[in-house]
Amino acid sequence: MALERLLRGFKDFRTGYYREHHDLFEKLATEGQSPKILIIGCADARVDPGILTQTRPGDIFTVRNVAAMVPPAQYPPDTRHHGTSSAIEFAVRGLNVEHVVVLGHALCGGIGALVDGRDSIYASYDYLSTWTAIAQEVRDLAVGQLKGRSREEITRAVEQAAVLNSIANLMGFRWIAEKVEQGSLALHGWWFNMTEGQLYAFNPATTLFEAVHGLEVHPTVVKGTTLSAIKPEALIAAVAGKKPAF
Numbered sequence: 257m258a259l260e261r262l263l264r265g266f267k268d269f270r271t272g273y274y275r276e277h278h279d280l281f282e283k284l285a286t287e288g289q290s291p292k293i294l295i296i297g298c299a300d301a302r303v304d305p306g307i308l309t310q311t312r313p314g315d316i317f318t319v320r321n322v323a324a325m326v327p328p329a330q331y332p333p334d335t336r337h338h339g340t341s342s343a344i345e346f347a348v349r350g351l352n353v354e355h356v357v358v359l360g361h362a363l364c365g366g367i368g369a370l371v372d373g374r375d376s377i378y379a380s381y382d383y384l385s386t387w388t389a390i391a392q393e394v395r396d397l398a399v400g401q402l403k404g405r406s407r408e409e410i411t412r413a414v415e416q417a418a419v420l421n422s423i424a425n426l427m428g429f430r431w432i433a434e435k436v437e438q439g440s441l442a443l444h445g446w447w448f449n450m451t452e453g454q455l456y457a458f459n460p461a462t463t464l465f466e467a468v469h470g471l472e473v474h475p476t477v478v479k480g481t482t483l484s485a486i487k488p489e490a491l492i493a494a495v496a497g498k499k500p501a502f
């Protein structure tokens with residue numbers, strides 16, 4: 257049944273969308289891809305970046321993993337299998353994208369598991385907690401600062417702070433920091449709330465994620481951005497109602 261749904265969908269795609277956009281597919285096949293945007297999203301089945309942004313084939317280069325995380329850069333590069341980092345490298349160095357969007361989301365199971373820690377039903381999995389530990393410090397900070405708040409509030413803070421943690425990790429790749437400094441690359445921290453159908457973008461001026469209305473958005477990092485503003489600590493302090501200590 258589930259697979260039949262896919263095959264029926266592909267049949268519809270072939271006779272519908274593919275036929276209607278035949279010129280586009282022909283152009284993409286002969287000229288190759290030249291997307292201007294890289295989206296790093298979560299593998300969660302409910303948050304497909306292409307559907308959320310109503311883009312066409314060729315518009316966005318997409319990496320999806322558990323909790324939309326960017327691991328720290330590894331220098332010198334080792335021989336482990338860096339799936340996310342290699343996709344980011346290809347998009348930035350090979351395709352010369354102009355924007356990188358880290359797209360976190362509400363009700364993220366990966367972040368939930370990170371927040372629950374040893375109490376999580378996923379704690380014994382082979383790979384999951386090692387991966388989400390990319391944001392372990394952020395999680396510990398949020399749990400400490402937001403003591404007494406509901407799990408929902410803490411999880412939301414970690415979901416959003418983890419986006420900033422990934423943005424900070426992006427700046428650790430030398431070819432990303434160089435392009436940001438040259439003014440040819442902008443980094444964006446976004447968070448999607450599926451229960452209200454609303455997109456939020458991090459505003460460095462307020463250190464909070466703010467609802468996006470219309471077609472303009474503050475980039476999280478561009479040339480000249482003060483990097484202390486994008487520290488996850490700043491967001492967590494703001495959510496906790498405290499002033500960041502810098």
Ligand SMILES: [Zn+2]
Pocket residue numbers: 298299300322323324361363364365366367
């Ligand atoms: Zn998720």
